[in-house]
Amino acid sequence: MASRAAGRAEDAERLELAAIDASIANPVLIEAGAALVANDLRTAERLLRPHLRDDPFDVAAIRMMAELAGRLARYRDAEALLRRALELAPGFRPARSNLATVLHRQNRSAEALAELDTLLADDPANPTHENLKAAALGRIGEFDEAIELYESVLEKAPDQPKIWMSYGHVLKTVGRQPDSIAAYRRAIAIRPGLGEVWWSLANLKTVKFSDDDVAAMRAALDGAGLSDDDRLHLHFALGKALEDRGEAEPSFRHYAQGNAIRRRQLPYDPADTDAQVARAEAIFTPEFFAARAGWGCPAPDPIFILGMPRAGSTLIEQILASHSQVEGTMELPDIPALAARIGSGDTPIDKLTAAEVRALGEEYLDRTRIQRKTGRPLFIDKLPNNWMHVGLIRLILPNATIVDARRHPLASCFSNFKQHFARGQSFTYGLEDVGRYYAAYVRLMAHFDRVQPGAVHRVIYERLVDDTEREIRALLDALGLPFEESCLRFWETERAVRTASSEQVRRPINREGLEPWKPFDPWLAPLRTALGDVLDVYPNSPPF
Structure with missing residues (x-):
């Protein structure tokens, strides 16, 4: 520290890194490191905490404690620890690399990229940093640069199946499906038991697995040492393969087994x-909104498409993104992040001042600006789970448009049950869980229909399929947009699509997705029971 204060940065860095090597x-740190490798987090914490009490300047120990926090998904704690480590030793590259990862996991990709650029300036060909930078670029929609980086990494490390898989993901997103399939196949050739790649192929919804593919997946499931993650992905992929063959009973069995593994990993309580x-x-009562009339950020820019996943939201997004005044982005995490901050803060939402409410709306626009690439006046936030935050949206962005994408309860819920999501969606x-979640969603949407009539425009998926032009015209009217013929030919619009429906919306509307649950009806009694009268009165809402 004295050398750095005296302006001798090189000497300071040499001394700091030497101290880290000695540490x-x-x-104690060797034992704690072994515990982290074994994922014995309790032992690692038991060793690290007293060590850091005795020596709070041990940068190596601080980084290990950050690793522990990251394993527990306490990313804010991990970030604070890593920033402290870099304050003490700015040249400690492993800590900076960890910080970039933690920022990326918090969806703060621009900040992650700044750290990665610092690392790559010193080590320009480092494949680990390039790989993470490619992922961060993909997160903010810079797909061409991400593809170039993945290709650079694979040129240097061609036997890395997970990088081939990530490369396949971004190729799929930009519509290069044959190249995407080739990348996934390359990953499988390197590591046949990598379940996530098999599921990535299945998740394209257009690949029909061969007999050899099915045999290879079954062989992988029978193999020794398979992780739970590989196993659940293989079950979901085999479920899709057998569903496509019309083998409903074994297909459902695989879906159920994959779901059971994932449910153990992501506990969910419908009561919450x-x-x-x-x-x-x-x-969120009529009186709440009346007392806050004129509050919030007046910008009309956002269009929120929300509801259940697998309910047609990507189709609606593709239709609207085909309009000259609307830009499609992705499922943005920013509204839940703002909601979580309010929920964990000292001021509940009903105690916020007018200035605080407006500032939240402006912050949302600032946070999402990095996703906007075209200069079009309106943009789409397509996170389905935002249905839980309609009240917050109406408060902080009163002129934003909200579109509720709704699909038949059995079709929507079973499509969710057979879909493995990369993150979240633990319901x-x-x-039974997904049925109760659907019923809760319908209940809250019915509440806002009563409290703020007309604030939410609803698109019923089956009506959109049956009379596409009428429903599109009604949707554009709700947004105050003139009709454009391109919205009818949405599948011709070239744009990145980052959801499980990416390949489906690159084709004209068809009736394939209307009743996917019917072959599986003998096993859906728990779902029917959980839905209750929500199922009976669809597309209307029961009296709650």
């Missing part, structure tokens, strides 16, 4: 969702 040889809905109903891994 790593400490028997019911409680959130009840709180929203209690807070989808049990038939």
